[in-house]
Amino acid sequence: MNSLKCVATLVKELSRLPGIGEKTAQRLAFHILKLPKVEAESLARSIVDVKEKVKICSRCFNITEEDPCQICRDSNRNEKQICVVEEPHDLLAIEKTGIFKGKYHVLQGSLSPLDGRGPDDIRVRELLDRLKGNNVDEVIIATNPNNDGEATAHYLTKVTKSLGVKVTKIAQGIPMGGDLEYADHVTIGKAIEGRREI
Amino acid sequence: MSQHVTDAVVLNSIDFGESDKILTFYTLAFGKIKGIAKGAKRSKKRFGINLEPFSLVRLHFFEKKEDSLVRVSACDLINAFQGIRDDLFKIAHGSYMIEVVEKMAPERERHPELFRLLTDFLGILEERGMNEDLLRVFEIRLLDDLGFRPHLSDCVTCHRPFARSIDIRFSPEKGGVVCRGCARALLQTMPVSMGTIKTLEMALKIDPLKVPRLVFNRDARDESKNILRGFIRFHIGKELKSLEFIEKIKDIK
Numbered sequence: 001m002n003s004l005k006c007v008a009t010l011v012k013e014l015s016r017l018p019g020i021g022e023k024t025a026q027r028l029a030f031h032i033l034k035l036p037k038v039e040a041e042s043l044a045r046s047i048v049d050v051k052e053k054v055k056i057c058s059r060c061f062n063i064t065e066e067d068p069c070q071i072c073r074d075s076n077r078n079e080k081q082i083c084v085v086e087e088p089h090d091l092l093a094i095e096k097t098g099i100f101k102g103k104y105h106v107l108q109g110s111l112s113p114l115d116g117r118g119p120d121d122i123r124v125r126e127l128l129d130r131l132k133g134n135n136v137d138e139v140i141i142a143t144n145p146n147n148d149g150e151a152t153a154h155y156l157t158k159v160t161k162s163l164g165v166k167v168t169k170i171a172q173g174i175p176m177g178g179d180l181e182y183a184d185h186v187t188i189g190k191a192i193e194g195r196r197e198i
Numbered sequence: 199m200s201q202h203v204t205d206a207v208v209l210n211s212i213d214f215g216e217s218d219k220i221l222t223f224y225t226l227a228f229g230k231i232k233g234i235a236k237g238a239k240r241s242k243k244r245f246g247i248n249l250e251p252f253s254l255v256r257l258h259f260f261e262k263k264e265d266s267l268v269r270v271s272a273c274d275l276i277n278a279f280q281g282i283r284d285d286l287f288k289i290a291h292g293s294y295m296i297e298v299v300e301k302m303a304p305e306r307e308r309h310p311e312l313f314r315l316l317t318d319f320l321g322i323l324e325e326r327g328m329n330e331d332l333l334r335v336f337e338i339r340l341l342d343d344l345g346f347r348p349h350l351s352d353c354v355t356c357h358r359p360f361a362r363s364i365d366i367r368f369s370p371e372k373g374g375v376v377c378r379g380c381a382r383a384l385l386q387t388m389p390v391s392m393g394t395i396k397t398l399e400m401a402l403k404i405d406p407l408k409v410p411r412l413v414f415n416r417d418a419r420d421e422s423k424n425i426l427r428g429f430i431r432f433h434i435g436k437e438l439k440s441l442e443f444i445e446k447i448k449d450i451k
Contacts, residue, residue: 019215111447113293114210114251116439118446147251147289154286158450184248186278 061106061123063088078102080137086110110148141169206257209300226313230303233268248273281324291328294440301434312343331414335401337426349374350395368425370432394421
C-alpha cells in the first residue's frame with residue numbers, strides 16, 4: 001500500500017510539469033520504477049543539483065553555476081556587442097551557431113500587451129545600466145518574431161537609440177530548407193526587405 | 199465530425215504542450231470560438247504568422263462532439279495587419295481592441311456586425327493609428343453589437359427626459375443614464391453631460407468610413423472614456439491587461 005502511495009505521489013508531481021498529462025506522468029513513473037536504482041538516484045540528484053547550484057548571472061542574467069557566467073568572464077569575446085534575447089534557451093540557440101562572439105543580455109521574458117507585462121517586469125533597466133556604464137557599440141535585438149517579441153524589439157529600439165547606441169535586429173525571412181511557395185506573404189515580404197548584396 | 203470554413207480574426211494564442219497552440223478566434227459565421235492547432239509550433243509551413251493575434255485568416259476547423267475545443271486544420275492568411283506589428287503603440291491599442299472582444303463576446307454567439315467592426319478598426323489602426331476618440335467609437339459600437347447599447351435617451355430607471363446637464367449621471371449597473379433622483383439609490387454613478395450623450399449618439403450612427411473624422415470635445419473625451427471604460431469593466435468584472443500595458447508604456451516617446 002505504501003509503495004502505491006509513493007507511485008501516486010510521483011505521478012502527481014510529474015503531471016505538474018508543462019506538457020505532461022496524467023497518462024504521460026503515469027508512463028514516466030512506471031518507467032522510473034523499472035530503472036536501476038543508480039539511474040533513478042542520478043535523475044533525482046540532477047533535479048536537486050539544478051535547484052541548488054544554478055543561479056542567475058548578475059551581469060547578463062543568463063543561468064549559470066558561477067557568477068559571473070562563463071560568457072561574461074570570457075575576455076576573448078567582444079564586449080562592444082550585446083545580443084539581447086528573451087530567455088536562456090534563446091541564448092543557447094545562438095551559441096550553438098558558433099557565429100556570434102559578443103556578449104549577451106537575457107531579458108527573462110518579453111513585453112506582453114495581452115498579459116499586461118511591461119518594461120519593469122523584465123530586465124530592461126539592467127540592460128540600460130549596462131549600456132550606460134560600458135563602451136557598447138552595438139545592441140543586437142534577437143527577440144522572437146511574434147507580437148510580444150516585436151513589441152519588445154520596438155520598445156528596446158526606442159530606449160537604446162536615445163543612448164546613442166547602434167541598434168540592429170536579427171534578419172527575418174525564409175528558413176533554410178524551407179519552400180518559398182509555402183511561406184506566408186509577410187515572411188516573404190520581410191525576406192525581400194532584408195535582402196543583401198552577394 | 200463536421201468540417202467548417204469561415205473568416206476569423208485571431209484574438210489570442212497560447213502555447214500548449216510541446217508543439218500545440220490553443221487559440222481564440224472571432225469568426226464571421228460562429229462568433230467567438232476556441233480551438234487547438236495540433237503541431238502548430240512545429241509546422242511553420244502550415245500556420246506561421248497566421249496564428250498570431252490580429253491576423254485575419256480563412257479558418258478551417260472541425261468539431262468532435264466530446265471536445266469543447268474545435269480542431270484547427272488550416273489557416274489561410276487574408277491580412278496580417280503587418281502595419282500594426284511594426285509599431286509599439288499600434289500593437290498596444292490593437293491588443294486592447296482584441297482583448298475587449300475576447301472578454302466581452304460570449305462563445306458561439308454570432309454577431310457578423312462585430313466581426314466587421316473589428317476588421318474595420320484593425321484596418322484604421324494599421325493605416326492611421328489610434329486615438330482616444332476612435333477607441334470610444336469602437337467601444338460604444340462593440341457594446342451596441344453585443345446587445346449592451348447604453349440607454350442614452352432618458353432616465354433608464356424612471357424614463358423622465360433630462361432638462362439640464364447637471365441632472366445626468368451614468369450608471370454601469372443600470373446600463374444607461376439616470377436622473378439625479380434615481381442616482382441617489384445607486385452605488386456607483388458617473389457624471390455625464392448632454393454634449394457627451396449627443397457625441398456618443400453620433401458615434402453610434404456615423405458611417406464607418408467617416409469614423410476617423412469624428413472629433414470629441416475635451417469634456418466629451420474625458421466623460422465618454424470614464425463611462426465606457428466603467429461600463430466595460432462592470433461587465434468583465436476586472437481591469438483589462440492591455441490597459442495596464444498601455445499605462446506602463448505611456449511615457450515612452
